[in-house]
Amino acid sequence: MKPGEMFAHIGSIVASLMFVWAMFKQFFPYQLSNQIEKHSQRLVTLVYPYIQITFHEFTGERLMRSEAYSAIENYLSSKASTQAKRLKADIGKNNQSLVLSMDDHEEVADEFNGVKLWWAYGKHISKSQSTISFHHPMSDEKRQRKLYTNSGAYWSHVVFEHPATFQTLAMDPKEKEMIIDDLITFSKAGEFYARIGRAWKRGYLLYGPPGTGKSTMIAAMANFLGYDLYDLELTAVKDNTELRKLLIETSSKSIIVIEDIDCSLDLTGQRRKKKEEVEEKDQRQKQQGMQEREVKSSQVTLSGLLNFIDGLWSACGGERLIVFTTNYVEKLDPALVRKGRMDKHIELSYCGYEAFKLLARNYLNIESHNLFGRICELLKETKITPAEVAEHLMPKNAFRDADLYLKSLIQALELAKEDARKSQHDPHWTENDSEDKATEKSTNYTST
Ligand SMILES: Nc1ncnc2c1ncn2[C@@H]1O[C@H](COP(=O)(O)OP(=O)(O)OP(=O)(O)O)[C@@H](O)[C@H]1O
Numbered sequence: 179m180k181p182g183e184m185f186a187h188i189g190s191i192v193a194s195l196m197f198v199w200a201m202f203k204q205f206f207p208y209q210l211s212n213q214i215e216k217h218s219q220r221l222v223t224l225v226y227p228y229i230q231i232t233f234h235e236f237t238g239e240r241l242m243r244s245e246a247y248s249a250i251e252n253y254l255s256s257k258a259s260t261q262a263k264r265l266k267a268d269i270g271k272n273n274q275s276l277v278l279s280m281d282d283h284e285e286v287a288d289e290f291n292g293v294k295l296w297w298a299y300g301k302h303i304s305k306s307q308s309t310i311s312f313h314h315p316m317s318d319e320k321r322q323r324k325l326y327t328n329s330g331a332y333w334s335h336v337v338f339e340h341p342a343t344f345q346t347l348a349m350d351p352k353e354k355e356m357i358i359d360d361l362i363t364f365s366k367a368g369e370f371y372a373r374i375g376r377a378w379k380r381g382y383l384l385y386g387p388p389g390t391g392k393s394t395m396i397a398a399m400a401n402f403l404g405y406d407l408y409d410l411e412l413t414a415v416k417d418n419t420e421l422r423k424l425l426i427e428t429s430s431k432s433i434i435v436i437e438d439i440d441c442s443l444d445l446t447g448q449r450r451k452k453k454e455e456v457e458e459k460d461q462r463q464k465q466q467g468m469q470e471r472e473v474k475s476s477q478v479t480l481s482g483l484l485n486f487i488d489g490l491w492s493a494c495g496g497e498r499l500i501v502f503t504t505n506y507v508e509k510l511d512p513a514l515v516r517k518g519r520m521d522k523h524i525e526l527s528y529c530g531y532e533a534f535k536l537l538a539r540n541y542l543n544i545e546s547h548n549l550f551g552r553i554c555e556l557l558k559e560t561k562i563t564p565a566e567v568a569e570h571l572m573p574k575n576a577f578r579d580a581d582l583y584l585k586s587l588i589q590a591l592e593l594a595k596e597d598a599r600k601s602q603h604d605p606h607w608t609e610n611d612s613e614d615k616a617t618e619k620s621t622n623y624t625s626t
């Protein structure tokens with residue numbers, strides 16, 4: 179055995195002994211174990227040529243799960259299954275495969291830049307701890323991402339596995355490109371935000387009718403950036419204190435989503451007169467036959483939310499995107515949507531020709547077809563959402579006849595066109611409306 183190998187061997191044994199001690203010390207009286215530890219540590223440092231770094235699973239006062247710990251856990255998942263003898267199994271992605279990880283007190287060897295390291299996993303009284311070394315590139319792709327949802331003031335999570343990507347998102351290609359650029363710029367701008375003294379965050383407001391891809395875009399953003407998602411249900415949050423608690427517990431590299439902001443509480447009406455508000459609440463209470471307790475149960479205010487967005491939360495560090503969605507942008511309180519608060523306003527609108535072509539490519543695997551011309555014409559005259567178009571292109575049986583699906587879409591478009599003509603007396607609708615919308619769109623797409 180070469181001297182280097184011998185040292186490595188001793189190091190491994192000493193590390194193991196230290197683990198065994200960490201395990202058993204809980205059975206010794208505190209005073210005694212403290213003394214033993216003190217003296218043994220001194221002894222060990224004399225012969226122990228290695229550095230030991232401990233990563234606790236839970237950190238901070240609130241015992242949040244450590245990001246470093248999760249990253250290491252992911253990093254080690256493949257190594258553990260080849261080296262460790264005892265493994266823990268858990269159901270992984272899709273609920274179809276087993277994910278293996280090191281069991282308690284297992285150890286795996288690793289090498290980084292020619293330096294040998296050992297990763298070991300151990301339990302430490304009520305906390306889990308791993309004694310592991312560092313300086314490892316943690317791959318974002320390998321990181322299993324999570325979708326958090328809150329019930330009341332607590333987050334729970336599931337593995338986030340949404341297949342949406344920007345490639346599958348049907349929208350104007352130029353707008354899409356701009357959004358992707360914006361995301362890339364943001365995710366790389368840590369130093370810039372630090373230099374100008376601002377919290378590293380960015381707010382997006384996604385608006386548009388139902389079925390135009392707002393939720394799909396959020397999933398695509400999370401997939402693109404490799405971020406976790408926090409789907410914040412404001413109606414389940416009791417008050418601003420709870421809101422703050424929830425937000426502080428979000429991790430870095432995450433997207434915080436508040437869907438249907440216009441429906442979430444009295445956010446839009448927060449600035450209305452108190453009296454009006456009370457009367458309205460009373461009325462609602464009567465209508466819905468609610469208990470007073472229930473009506474009072476949600477008191478998150480617009481200012482509570484805005485204070486947070488405005489950066490009190492910057493102390494938390496790390497990058498976060500905040501995404502609001504709404505079907506009715508015009509209903510929102512201007513304070514919520516003014517520039518600086520929401521950095522980007524993105525309209526997701528009815529299906530245009532480019533969006534249709536993308537859907538046809540994805541759903542039917544075709545680049546062109548003699549019916550495309552007719553569809554292009556109809557799309558200019560008709561408001562149809564990408565969700566509806568997708569519905570028509572969705573394969574209904576194993577036999578994929580593009581002709582059939584495109585004809586069904588044309589039929590739907592013609593019907594919609596007819597309906598629109600019939601309801602022309604409606605002041606909200608003119609036949610040119612869809613064209614107006616299309617040109618409006620590019621101007622609506624603002625950024626700071
Ligand atoms: N732009 C789009 N590109 C691709 N698929 C889309 C698009 N818009 C909608 N879809 C399809 O329609 C379904 C519904 O879309 P999504 O949930 O994203 O709409 P939304 O804008 O969030 O609607 P809502 O306002 O009701 O929440 C999606 O599952 C997706 O399959």
Ligand SMILES: [Mg+2]
Pocket residue numbers: 392393394437503
């Ligand atoms: Mg949605």
